[in-house]
Each structure stands twice: as C-alpha cells, then as structure tokens.
Amino acid sequence: MNRPLYTLLLHLALPLIALRLALRARKAPAYARRINERFSLGLPTMQPGGIWVHAVSVGESIAAAPMIRALQSHYPELPITVTCMTPTGSERIQAMFGNSVQHCYLPYDLPWAAARFLERVQPCLAVVMETELWPNHIHQCAKRGIPVVLANARLSERSARGYARFAKLTAPMLAELSLIAVQTQAEAQRFLTLGARPECVEVTGSIKFDLKIDAELLQRAVELRRQWQAEQRPVWIAASTHAGEDEIVLAAHRQLLTTRPDALLILVPRHPERFNSVHDLCISEGLKTRRRSMGEAVQASDEVLLGDTMGELLFLYALADIAFVGGSLVANGGHNLLEPAALGKPVLSGPHLFNFLEIAAQLRDAGALSEVENAAQLADRIATLLNEPSEMQSMSQAGLSVLKANQGALERLLKDLQRLL
Template sequence: MMRALYTALLGLALPLIFAHLARRGLREPAYRRGWGQRLGWLPPSARTQTPPLWVHAASVGEVRAIAPLIRQLQTDHPDTPLLLTTTTPAGAEQAAGLLRPEDRQTYLPLDCPGAVARFLDRARPRLAVIVEMELWPNLFAALRRREIPVLLANARMSARSARRYARLRRLIAPVLATPTRILAQAEDDASRLTELGAPAGRVEVAGNLKFDLALPADLAERGAELRASLGARPAWIAASTREGEEESILAAHATVRRTHPDALLLLAPRHPQRFDEVADLIRDHTGEPARRSRGEVPDADQPVYLADTLGELPLLYAAADLAFVGGSLVPLGGQNVLEPAAVGRAVITGPSRYNFATITRGLEAAGALTEVADADALGRTVTELLTDPESRAAMGAAGAELVAAHRGATQRLAAQVAAILKTGAAPREEGG
C-alpha cells in the first residue's frame, strides 16, 4: 500500500522532475541530454553482450569513492563487463574515466515501475552494487522479483536520516530487506539500518570506501609544482563550498589577511553550475579572481584563486597549507574530509557535519581536524595555523596516519562481490 501511494505521487511529480531538468539545462546543457535513459531506455551503446556487473554511484563524490573498487573489479573479473550508472552529469563525466572499452555507462532510471522494468530488461545485470543510500522502493522491488542479487555498499545512516526514515518504515523496511548483503561503514550505521528493517544477519561493518581513495603517485610532485607557481605566500583552500558559504569564507579570508597580507585563498565550489556566480561574488569582495579553468595564475595582488575545474581537489589540497571543507558552515552535513587528511593537510570544518559524523569524530580525536562555529572562528583558526607550521604539520601527519590505518573496505567489498557472483548469495555468518 505504501509503495503504491509512493508510486502514484512519483507519477504526479514526473512533469515537475522534467521541468526541473529543463531549467537546469538552461545553465548546464548536459541536463538536457539523457532523458530517455532516465525513463529506462538503455541506448544501444550502453548494452553489453553478456550480463554485466552493475555498479551505481549517484554523483561525483560517490564515483570518486568507488574508483579503487572499479579497478579491483576489473582486475578480479576481466571477462565480465561493468555497467556504471550515475544520477548527475558531473558524476557521469567522472565515471567515464574509469571504464574499459568493454564497460558501459548510463543514467539510473527514475524510480517508476515502467522505467525500472525497461532498464532491467535491457541491462540484464548479474549483480547490482548500490553505493551508499540510494534506496529506491520500486527499483529494489523489481530486483527482488527478478532475483537479482543486491549488494548495498558503503551504507551509512545518520541519526538524522534514521529519524526521517522511521516515519516511512512501512515503505523503507522492504527496501532494506532486499539486499543479499549490506556493508555498513560503521557500527552506528549498522545498528540504525537493522532498526529500520534490515535483517541483522545480512548486515556487517566493512569500513568506509572513502578511506581507500587512490592518490596519484606523482601527487606530491605535481602539488609542489603548482605551489611554486603560486609564489612564496601562505595559501589555504576552501573546498566543496556550497551556496551561502562563500560570503563567510571571503570574510574569514579578510581576517586572515590582516595578519598575513599576502595570503592566498584557493576557493573550490562544489557545483560547476555555480562557478560564474562565485566568480561574481569574489569580484564584488576582492576584485577579479584568477580562474584555474582559464589557465590563469594569481598575481601577487590577487588574494583569491577560483578553482573552477573538476577532479583536481587532491592536487589543490597538495598545493595548499591547510584545508577548510565546505557544506559545513551551512546546514548541509559537510563534504568529504578524508581527501585533505590523506594528502597530509590540517583539516577545518564547520559545525554541520552529519554526513561524515563518524569520520570527523575520528579525525578530531586523532588531532587532525578542528571544528569552527562561524566565519570569525574560521578566520582566527586559519590565521593561527598559518602562523604555526609545527601544529599544522602535526595535524596533517595525524590525518594521513588515520586514513592509512582504516584502509581495506575495497578489498572486503570486492570479496563479497566475488562470493555472490560465485554462489548467488553472500556467505552468512553462523547464526546469521
């Protein structure tokens, strides 16, 4: 009954969904493409001769997290093509760089029964690996009916999300009962998932794929080259910033410049469609910014460098002295703090960090991360760390050590994939 109501409401919302895509398409042409794919029409270019191993990762962050897994699956199963689905154009662009010639990619269909059926009829996956919390009731129901094994990978469930899902328990419990195996990031995630209806015997803690991020072997060298091009000036990065944050960050940078007049802010907005908007904001505050997308290098009198490119955050972290990670001064739960920690940079975050609560607690306990309440505190903290290279280095070393100690989720997930492909079901623990 609940799923029927959900499906009816989703059907009524379809015109609004496509109107939203059309509006986004006015600013981002990529949103005007692939509408047929969103209705389940798998293009011939995305079909495989043999049933593929299907991996779904919603957007850029999730695609980055699964990059080591994709490479591992390609090594472990060389004769099995991969089908990689995403939800956003930016995620699709990021995913394209991970695929072999025999692999395919497309958009995930909307969660309408017809769209899901068309997609599954054409894709014919041997196994579905769904990354993080893409809990689509009609998709999971269709996978269950077709007896396609499902692996819910890197699963997380914050206390806030659990409270929201609890109000929809009759809808969400069958979804969580579908996967053959659920690999949770942490004990708290596993407990909340079982409370919401996941069978306890199918849930295990496997760690977080984001700890296994693959950094280029020449990252330190390239970071040093970029840093040298910026000149001998203090430099900090505000990464993955969201709407409503940049004003605070620019105010914090004004505070920093009172002590370090030549300080440089590398500002990297989360979403490409906001690059020009943020450039205008910088222009209003400090004058014309240098823009990385144009190959520009900031002059000595330019206090802000707009990092308006995709896929370069590790390089930018390597070129900076310390990192603030956005989505956290506004109530959006924060972004991935592991990348700067893995690069060995001191990490600062705002108070909203529920998306990465376990990770931020661990980094904080290790002395690798500090939380600030607002723009004033951010300005003071950045100033202090730029003034104290020993403290900055100690924080960076602690973060890199913690990341190294928690690697391994990719191997555990790859082992589960192999087990399911071999037997049709993941191994159960005794009594599970």
C-alpha cells in the same frame, strides 16, 4: 505507504519531476541533455551480464572508484556499468574511466523504466553506493534473482527517522537487499531497526579510508607552485563550498590578508553551475581573482584562485597548505574530510557535519580536524596554523594515522562481492 501507492504517486508526480528538470536545466544546461535515458529510452548499446554500480553523483563516484578499479582487475571478463543521476557525476565517471566502463543515467524509479534498464544491462550483481535506495529498482532486481548490495552504506539518525515514517515501503525494500555493508555499528543498528535482515548486515567500515594518493599528483603540485613562484606563499583551500558559505570564506580571507597580505585562497564551489556567480562574488568583494579554467599562471598580486574545473579537486588540495572542507558552515552536512587528510593537510570545517559524524569524530579526537563557526574563527585558525608549522605537522600526521588505522574496508567489501558473484 506501500510500494504500489509509492509507484502511483511517483507517476502522478511526473509533471513536477519534468518541471524540476527544466528549472535545473536553466542553471545547469547539462540537465536538459540525455533526458530519454532517465526513462530507459535510447539507452546506449550495452554488453550484458556484468556488474552494475550506481553512484548518485560526484562524491559517490569518487568513493566508488577504487572498488570499480578493483572489480575491473579481478573480473576483466565482466562488463561494468556505472550509473548516476547528475551531469557532474556523469562527467566525473567519464573522466575517471572513459570507455573502460559502460555508462548512462539511472532511469527514474518507475517499474517499467527499471525493468527496461535491467533487460538492457542484465547484471549478475548490482552494487548501490551509500544510501541511494529506490524501491522499484531493488524489487525488479529481486524478481530477476539479481543480488543487490548497498556498499559503503551510511544512514544518519535523521535519515533513519525519515525512512521509519514509511515503514511499509522501507522494510520490504531492505529485506530484498542481499548485503548491506555499513560503515559503522551505529548505522548497522539503524538498518536492522528499519527491517533489514540481520544476516545481510555487515560492518565493513568506510572504503573512503582506502584512498590512495598518486605520488605523481603530489609532484605536479610542487612543480606548479614553483612555476607560480609561490613555494613560500601561504596557500589555503576552501573546497566544495555551498551558497551562503562563499561569503563567509571570502570574509575570512579578507581578514587573513590584513596580517598575511601574500596569502592565496583557492576557492572551489561544489556545483559547477555556481562557478560564474562565485567569480562575480569574488570580484564584487574587491579580491583580485584568477580562474583555474583559464589555465593561466597565478601571479603574486592574485588573492583568489577560483577552482572552476571538474575532476581536479585532489590536485587543488595538494596545492594548498591548509584545507577547509565546505558544506559545513551551512547546514548541508559536510563533505569528504578524508581527501585532504590523505594528502597530509591540516583539515578545518564548520560545525555541520551530520553526514560524516563518525569520520569527523575520529579526526577530531586524533587532533587532525579543527572546527570553526564563523569567518573570524576561520581566519584566526588559519593564521595560527601558518604561524605554528609544528602544529600543522602534528595535524597532518594525525590525519594520516587515522586513515592508516581504518584501512581495509575495500578488501572486506570485495570479499563479500566475490561471494555473491
């Protein structure tokens, strides 16, 4: 498939795209808003000529945040436009940056929509986070001489096989990129095999290692646990959980309560449209559950705190003693293991970590990550750690050491961006 055929098929698929939006809007009403932006219609007023950063959703937005702040500091005269594809990503961008950046949804990958977007923004540099590759957006940038950087790039073996099936589309698209700043050497080789230009592929590492924790956030967590009178209470968090995973986590918590009846689980579903259904699940399991969004103090009788707020995940990690990172007991590929590690928490996950193989391997080899396969193993591992403070401390220090050893990717990336600017 070449780009003209891809574009034709994309136009033919527009009714299906509209149907998918409508179905998503039934679960998450925010998908029904600002639809015009997805077609480059009614875009907000933009100051042209700056840097455009695309972060598809919440995870990429969080990963991009240190880079965006550094760009704001280094180039205060340049407007920065940040786009995403999801309402949760949009909320996160607005919460992190407010009016200090320009923001809208990225239009669909239609040539006329991409052209209209670029005419409005007129960036001097485009930075796309991780693996969000859109042939028409990239081609429209190339036509205008706008350098495009794929930053913090990652490409799993599975994704590489998918792209390889469409070589006539993939190879020309990758050849139009000015820089592919990849996380690992293995991923660099995958991009080269798919057709990227060798002089444009550079291993910079993952900027997720350059996460800096605000001391004030840690202090707020200590204060809140004091207010809850839960300084000595065992607290664990299951974060970014997916459908089918919450049941496993709750079963593990019920098992843990048989030996540690004062244990508190902070359960944070990945997607906000699931907050209500997960709350109903907790109640149906007979667990006394309090919702974080209500702003009420946790009581000694509470067994679950549902993290049903946006933009608080780091703070909720800070409240816990042990962190389980979701998307890993189901075949979703896992989520960011480095956030809890940066907070000095022992990190647990399921076996499905194909989105973070390199990071998981480093944490595992250092002794900072434990993997479990089911509810019984999860409960047993948490109970063991709670009974062995020295092992918890060892895992904590190992995680912090891995982060420290890998930092510097952001600085390397910023030097490359400066060269292109």
